[in-house]
Amino acid sequence: MHDLTLILMSKLNYWIYILLMMIGLYAMIVKNNLVKKIIGMNILQTAVILFFISIGAKNKATIPIIEHAHGPGNHAVSAAHYINPLPHVLMLTAIVVAVATLGVALALIIKLHQQYRTLEEDEILAQLKNE
């Protein structure tokens, strides 16, 4: 029992990442409303960003800015004292892409609502079948 709690607690970020990703996937597949589907897509994207940030995090490390970098003399930099900044830079791009996809999806939803007067997926499919 103690081993199980140790396993669960030491990698807690990754378990929460799996849980959030499955919540987002569930909302994208099962929910009938289109806005709910978009919220699920955003939750899934944020879960992937959480996974990448968790890869770069270290215990007892500080943010990746070298102290006294412009002073005299050469300093040896120990990588264990700084958090890995490469996943942060990759995920900055992912956040911007997430907002761009959100804007396009909401614009498409507004056009769909102007044409079919509803946001439910089954009602739109029924109107398409009647045409």
Add this chain to the structure above:
Amino acid sequence: MMWLIQLIILIIVVVTALAAITVKDLLGAAILFGAYSFMMCLLWAIMGAVDVAFTEASVGAGISTVLFVAAVFRTSRRTKD
């Protein structure tokens, strides 16, 4: 001490994510999604990713919520699920 704050914020993140996809009001879902994004931003600030944290606070929690609220006001607010 830091792991306790992280644990509490992780629990709040899961609760707000579940609430955002189950609530029956689309405006409430948009506001809950904003709360989810802001909790995620706090989590990244704790984990040392400050640049990602303030990008998420401005873009994810700010602009995304404004876009959701604008889209909900232009379409319908009720939902069946």
